[in-house]
Amino acid sequence: MASNSYNQQDPPRKHDPCKCEEHDSATKKSLGALIQVYCQAKDAAESNQEVATKDFEQKEDLFQEKKKTFMWTERNYRIYRDIDIVVDTRLQATNDTFKTNVATYNTESTALYTQLKNILAAIKDVKTKVSALRDQASNLDNFRNDQCNAGQWALLTGKNVENCKPDPNGPPIERPEACKDAEKIYNELIHVPKKCLVFDVDYLVSASADVIGIQTFSNIASLTPLQGNLADASKALITAIQTAANTRKGELTTLQADLITAMTDATVSGINKFTAISDCDAAYSTLEFFCKPWCDCVVPRREDVCEPRLKKCECEICEICTEVKNTYCEADKKSVHS
Structure with missing residues (x-):
């Protein structure tokens, strides 16, 4: 930077050229007058060199401090910028997806609740019909046990009830092939509704009601405010990060302008220092030549x-x-x- 480009050192001086030996010749006396002029120039050049050196050191130090501040702010800005690019973008995309999914879940949950209620209503209707079927099974059982119907039962099933047995010496009764399983069918018509269906339909009603309760207590609708709260919190976080990033960006722009100004000042000061050293060296070299004017040519x-x-x-x-x-x-x- 500036310190490396204009850090010229003042060359060492062995003696003061203004204190050279006096000579009596006219030429040497003329040179003596010039020596006085250049001694004044040398003194002014030395003063200018000291001022320029101090000014350069101050401005170089200021530039280095501003450089550190700029680099720290730039690094801090990049952190917020990267968070904004990566985290904020993913968070926003996630919230948008969650919002869509939650709306879909609510729609499906409402449709499921409606279907479950329809199923429960259908099962209750089945229960009513099973109850009617059970009543008819009881009627059929009473019919079978009625003494007045013993003969009809024997004709239908080919089986005799205990209190109604035919003459053992009578001819056997031939029954059609299709009536061989009549007794089994009648037993199923009596026992299945009374001992199976009426209990199974109660289980179905209870289970269906439990499923509706489970679906209701799952409370899918509660996801909507939760998703809204998450979206609001995420938006606040994104806003805070973006605000910090924009603040750092503005600070970085200002610091960059200050850094450029400081570097320009340090560069100009370094050139001025270089010029002052050159002027001082030129004054010394001229005076040294005037004290001992000798040309090999x-x-x-x-x-x-x-x-x-x-x-x-x-x-x-x-x-x-x-x-x-x-x-x-x-x-x-x-x-x-x-």
């Missing part, structure tokens, strides 16, 4: 020889121009190809 004077002494300096300056030109030309070529 200058040809030393020789006794009794008059010749140009600065040709090499001109060539070296030309070389610098060539390097600068080549540097910018290479940069232009790379930008075109990219």
